[in-house]
Amino acid sequence: MRCNVCEVRCEINKHSTGRCGTYVSDGNTILQYSGMGYLGAYPVSIEAVPLLHYYPSGKFLQVFSTGCNFQCPGCVARMPASSRPSTQQSSLSPSEIIKRALQQECLGVVSTINDPVANYYLFRDLAVQAQEKSLLVGCATNCYFTTSTLEEFGHFVDFVNVGIKGYSDRSYKNCGVSFSAPVFRNISRLFDMGVHVETSVVYSKGSDDDVIKVAEKVSEISSKIPLHVMRFLPSGYAPIELEPSVGDAEKICPALRRYLDFVYLFNSPGTELLNTYCPECGSLLIEREFHRPIGSRLVKPLVSRTCICGSRIPFQGKAASESFSEVGLMDSYSTSQAFSMVHAVLTCLGVLDDYKLMDIWGEDKLMDVWNKVSDPKTLTQIHNMIRQPYSYLEFIEFIAKKADMSEKGEELVSFINERLKIVQNLSAGKSSYNVYYCMGSPLFALNAGRMENNLVTFSGGVSINKQLQKEGKLGVSVSPSFINDHDPGVIFISGFLSRPLDEFYALCHKYGIHARAVTQQQVYEIPPSWDFGSPRWILGLLYIADKLHPGKLGVDLRKEADDFYLEFYGMRFKEARSNRSFHRPSSGIWPHTQTLYHYAEMEMPKQGSTKNFGSEINQPFNMLPAYKLKFKG
Structure with a gap:
C-alpha cells in the first residue's frame, strides 16, 4: 500500500514501515505504529518555536516524538528525528499531553523537533483533543503533505512554522525528496484556509540566490508572511565550510526585505535582526534577543501593535503580560x-x-x-x-x-x-586577568553558571560573567559599559556559536568597546565543542589555562590534542574535520594561528584574495609568524 500522508508516498506492507519508520499496514489501511506517543512535553514561550507574530510571549506546551520523512544533512535534531519508535520507550499519549497543557496553564500545544508528518495520526488525535479543550494547536513542519492530507491538516491546526529547504528542487533532493513545489503549494493553501503561517529558510554559504527566490515565492502568497532566516549550523556530516558567518547572514536580509515585510535572523547571537521594524518607516517596534539556536525572546512585553507612523503590524492573538522562560534543558x-x-x-x-x-x-x-x-x-x-x-x-x-x-x-x-x-x-596561583566569555557577538554574554565560565574559574581566571544577575537560555545581552567597566584582559568567544575575529573586532569598534583584551588583541575563538557539549572540553580547559597563565602550563597543547584524538577518535588532531556537532571530531585551524586584525583600521584582503593565514598550521609554535597590530586610540 502507498502511504498518502506525504508526497514521498512510501510503499508500506508487512515488511516495510516507510521512510519515517512509524507507519504499519494491516493489509487494508495504514496505521500509526502501535503504542507510539510523545517522548517529551515542556512549556516554552512561543518565540522559542519560533513564531514571532502569534500570541507574543505566549506559553505553549512543546512536544516531540520520533521519525521524519526528510534526511537533511546537518540536521540539529538528528537523534530523535532519525530514530524509530520502540516498545521499550516510555511515551505520553495525546490525553496525557492535554492534561499537562491544562495543568501548566498553556495556551496550546505545539509539535517540534521531529516532523508531525512522521506521526500524523498521533498528531491529529492530539489536535482533536486540544480543540475540545479550547487549546490552540500548531507545529513546525516541512509541510511536504499530499493535497488530500493537507486539507484535513489545515482544519485542525491554528498555526504553523514551515521549514523551507530552498527554492530549487536540488535543495530538496539534498534532503532525500524530489521537488520543492508541494511545499509552496501547501503554504498557499494553509494561508487561504486562515491558518497563521510563518516560514523558515536555511541559509548556507553560497545559497544567496536560492534564499532570495524563496522570499520572492512566499511574497506571491503574501508579503506579510514572516520569514525566519536560519543561519546554517553544520552538524552531522555537513562540512563547516557551508556555515556563513553572522555578518554574512546579516547582509542577505535587506535583499529579502525587498519582497517580504518581516525578515528575521536566527542562530546568530547578538544580531539586531531578531527585532521587528516597521516596514513603512523603519522604526523599531519590538526588541528581541537571542535565546538559543532557532529561538528568541522578547526583551519586554508587547504593548502596542501600531507604529507611530500609523501602520498596524500583523500580530495574531493576545500578547502575554510577561514572557515565560524555561530553565535548564527543559524544552x-x-x-x-x-x-x-x-x-x-x-x-x-x-x-x-x-x-x-x-x-x-x-x-x-x-x-x-x-x-x-x-x-x-x-x-x-x-x-x-x-x-x-x-x-x-x-x-x-x-x-x-x-x-x-x-x-x-x-x-x-x-x-x-x-x-x-x-x-x-596551576590555578593555585590566581591569574591576574579579568575574563569575559561571549557567544558570537561581543554584547552576548554567556550565563554565569555555564560550563565555559566555570572552566575560566577552574583555570584561576576572574570571570566577569559571574557578575550577571539576569539569565537567558544560553546567555543574555549586555551593554558596552558592562564590558568596559570590568575591563577584561582576555575575551573568549564560545566554540558553540562563534564569529570570525575580523567581524568581532569590527563590532567592538562599532559599539565603543575598548577593554584591554580588545586593544591588546587578546580575543580568542575556542574551536567547536572544545568548551561545551563534548568531552573535548578538557582541551578547551588547557587552552584557556594557557592563555591565562602564559608560558606556565607546562604541556604541549598540540600533543595533548593529538593524544586525545588518537585515543578517543582513532585519528590525529590535524586529520579531523570540524563542524558544530558535539559528537564529531573537529579541528580546523589551530587556535594559535588564527588571523589577527587591526582594531580601528583593519587591512582586509582584497576581493578574490586567496591568502590563508592558517596555512602554517603544521609549523612548530615557536616558528609561527607574528602578525603585528596597529591600534588607533
Whole structure:
C-alpha cells in the first residue's frame, strides 16, 4: 500500500514501515505504529518555536516524538528525528499531553523537533483533543503533505512554522525528496484556509540566490508572511565550510526585505535582526534577543501593535503580560542537545559508526538512557552534571555504565582527571586577568553558571560573567559599559556559536568597546565543542589555562590534542574535520594561528584574495609568524 500522508508516498506492507519508520499496514489501511506517543512535553514561550507574530510571549506546551520523512544533512535534531519508535520507550499519549497543557496553564500545544508528518495520526488525535479543550494547536513542519492530507491538516491546526529547504528542487533532493513545489503549494493553501503561517529558510554559504527566490515565492502568497532566516549550523556530516558567518547572514536580509515585510535572523547571537521594524518607516517596534539556536525572546512585553507612523503590524492573538522562560534543558531543542551530549560521550567510548550507534541506542540499556533523558528529573540532573568539570566525569560514568562500556569510560575519565589536576595546581596561583566569555557577538554574554565560565574559574581566571544577575537560555545581552567597566584582559568567544575575529573586532569598534583584551588583541575563538557539549572540553580547559597563565602550563597543547584524538577518535588532531556537532571530531585551524586584525583600521584582503593565514598550521609554535597590530586610540 502507498502511504498518502506525504508526497514521498512510501510503499508500506508487512515488511516495510516507510521512510519515517512509524507507519504499519494491516493489509487494508495504514496505521500509526502501535503504542507510539510523545517522548517529551515542556512549556516554552512561543518565540522559542519560533513564531514571532502569534500570541507574543505566549506559553505553549512543546512536544516531540520520533521519525521524519526528510534526511537533511546537518540536521540539529538528528537523534530523535532519525530514530524509530520502540516498545521499550516510555511515551505520553495525546490525553496525557492535554492534561499537562491544562495543568501548566498553556495556551496550546505545539509539535517540534521531529516532523508531525512522521506521526500524523498521533498528531491529529492530539489536535482533536486540544480543540475540545479550547487549546490552540500548531507545529513546525516541512509541510511536504499530499493535497488530500493537507486539507484535513489545515482544519485542525491554528498555526504553523514551515521549514523551507530552498527554492530549487536540488535543495530538496539534498534532503532525500524530489521537488520543492508541494511545499509552496501547501503554504498557499494553509494561508487561504486562515491558518497563521510563518516560514523558515536555511541559509548556507553560497545559497544567496536560492534564499532570495524563496522570499520572492512566499511574497506571491503574501508579503506579510514572516520569514525566519536560519543561519546554517553544520552538524552531522555537513562540512563547516557551508556555515556563513553572522555578518554574512546579516547582509542577505535587506535583499529579502525587498519582497517580504518581516525578515528575521536566527542562530546568530547578538544580531539586531531578531527585532521587528516597521516596514513603512523603519522604526523599531519590538526588541528581541537571542535565546538559543532557532529561538528568541522578547526583551519586554508587547504593548502596542501600531507604529507611530500609523501602520498596524500583523500580530495574531493576545500578547502575554510577561514572557515565560524555561530553565535548564527543559524544552524540546535542549532535549535534542542532551541526546547529542550523550552521543558525544558514546563516540569517545569508541562508537564511531552511526549505524552501530543506532543499534546500541536501540538496546534495552541505552533505551533506558533515552527514556531517562526525556524525563524532567534526569534532564535537571544532566544539566547540573555538565556545568562543572568534576561532575562531568559522573556524566561520563553514567553513560558508560548504561552502554556496558565502563572500562572505556574509566579510560576517558582518567585522561580528563590527569589534566584537571595539572590545571588545578596551576590555578593555585590566581591569574591576574579579568575574563569575559561571549557567544558570537561581543554584547552576548554567556550565563554565569555555564560550563565555559566555570572552566575560566577552574583555570584561576576572574570571570566577569559571574557578575550577571539576569539569565537567558544560553546567555543574555549586555551593554558596552558592562564590558568596559570590568575591563577584561582576555575575551573568549564560545566554540558553540562563534564569529570570525575580523567581524568581532569590527563590532567592538562599532559599539565603543575598548577593554584591554580588545586593544591588546587578546580575543580568542575556542574551536567547536572544545568548551561545551563534548568531552573535548578538557582541551578547551588547557587552552584557556594557557592563555591565562602564559608560558606556565607546562604541556604541549598540540600533543595533548593529538593524544586525545588518537585515543578517543582513532585519528590525529590535524586529520579531523570540524563542524558544530558535539559528537564529531573537529579541528580546523589551530587556535594559535588564527588571523589577527587591526582594531580601528583593519587591512582586509582584497576581493578574490586567496591568502590563508592558517596555512602554517603544521609549523612548530615557536616558528609561527607574528602578525603585528596597529591600534588607533
